[in-house]
Amino acid sequence: MQILVADDNANQRLFIIRELEKEFSGLQAQEIFDEETFEQALSGDRFDLAIIDYQLLWSNGLDLLHRLKQQFPECPVIMFTDTASQEIAVEAMKAGLDDYILKSSKNYIRLRAAARAAIERAEARQRAALLEVRFQSLLQQLSIGVFRATLNRRLIEVNPAFLQLLQIDSLTDEYVNQFTQHLSQSAEIAFNQKRERELQLADKTGNPIWIRLTEALNSVNGEMVIDGLVDDITELKQYANRLQTIQEEERQRYTHQLEQEVSRRTQELEEANHDLESFAYSVSHDLREPLRAVRGYAQILLEDFADQLAVTGQEYAVRIRENADQLEQMLQGLLSYNRLSRIQLALQPVDLNNLVNDGSIT
Incomplete structure (x- = not known):
């Protein structure tokens, strides 16, 4: 000492x-x-x-x-x-x-x-x-802008990073008003609590810049002031926009691919249905000719050679004719069903009670 x-x-x-x-x-x-x-x-x-x-x-x-x-x-x-x-x-x-x-x-x-x-x-x-x-x-070394302002939105002091971020030389620059008009008023922020927002401004050349504004209401020597931080998030916003654009382009590309795939599958299904219709028509048409021949021969046996056939032979000829008739009906139904796929069905309500009562449904 x-x-x-x-x-x-x-x-x-x-x-x-x-x-x-x-x-x-x-x-x-x-x-x-x-x-x-x-x-x-x-x-x-x-x-x-x-x-x-x-x-x-x-x-x-x-x-x-x-x-x-x-x-x-x-x-x-x-x-x-x-x-x-x-x-x-x-x-x-x-x-x-x-x-x-x-x-x-x-x-x-x-x-x-x-x-x-x-x-x-x-x-x-x-x-x-x-x-x-x-x-x-x-404060001099920070890359984040630091400021203090009065409640009437007048800046008191800032660090160099704040000036650099807003591209101004001093607080007397008129361009600073673009920032101060966004500052909170006392009714918008609680004492000792943070308020954080993202703002879009424009630099002196008119290019958009995004900032993250964090404010806090404090008391300094009995006077209420707003202390805040300003962070440049322009690159982050640009990256987010690019990512959103890429995602939208990917979504559109996948949607287009899906539409193409659905179109291709639909075309294949239509072709398969067409082939099925042709096959069904061909089968029913080709089978009806020999079927009619079988029924015809069975009818000849019953009409011209009945006296030469035993009772059992006559019963077999009748059964051949009946089964031929039944198969003919089935082929006719198949053709009718095949035609349903090519016509527009008119849908309408049906009273099932009436159908049951008049015997249409058994």
Whole structure:
């Protein structure tokens, strides 16, 4: 722990250092009692804390404060004095003074607490500054646009990726209005909840661009703001459209192939039906001639040679004639059925009760 103590009074410097040694282990103090020792301190390494008096024989506390802050802006400074006024204390606070304590025997304990608090605040500021540097570096490197806007759709700050994504140079570009008009209003988004949408914009050349907009309503220093992310999804959309086009082309191609296959199968079926009709006609026609001959010969046997036939032979001739008649009816029915496939059937309701009652159906 490096501490600078600036006071003309050697006893006061001793008391200050002894009190601070109770608070910080391994304390190293550099005593400042004239301009030369102060210049040497300014040219050396940084300090963790500076304790200065206001009324000095060779200068004053305000001058030391300004010079210390100029050389070591992050170094906390406490003014421990009994000669300064309230006006000087206010002016010193404006210049970056961390604390102002009046010298008294009971305030040495307060000096210890003030020194600890000042160092902790300085460390907190350093951590915050480091986080801010890291955060800003991250924003600079992100390929996703980051923005903050007011509830009346005015952009406050953005990262370079945001400007690059929208192809603008600054927030004063009129083209930025195309984006801000799509921002949510307070009634459209809940506090601490995300709202995500896809928007289609147009670049300065008129080409369409797609973005994914994510917004969140937050409070910063008591003021409601919209924090958001902007991601370019144009290529993703183009890929999806190409995929949809390919799928549609494939669907049409398969549909065309299916129609062709159905047409081919239908034609084959029609040809098969035609062949079947020709076969049925040929069979029924070719069979009727020998059938009529069989029936004719059976009739001749019964009419001309009945007296030469025994009773059994006459019965066989009758049965031959009856079976020939039955087969003739079957062939005639086959021809009639074959003709049904070539005519348009007229469908109509039928009262089955009437058919049963008049004996048409048995």
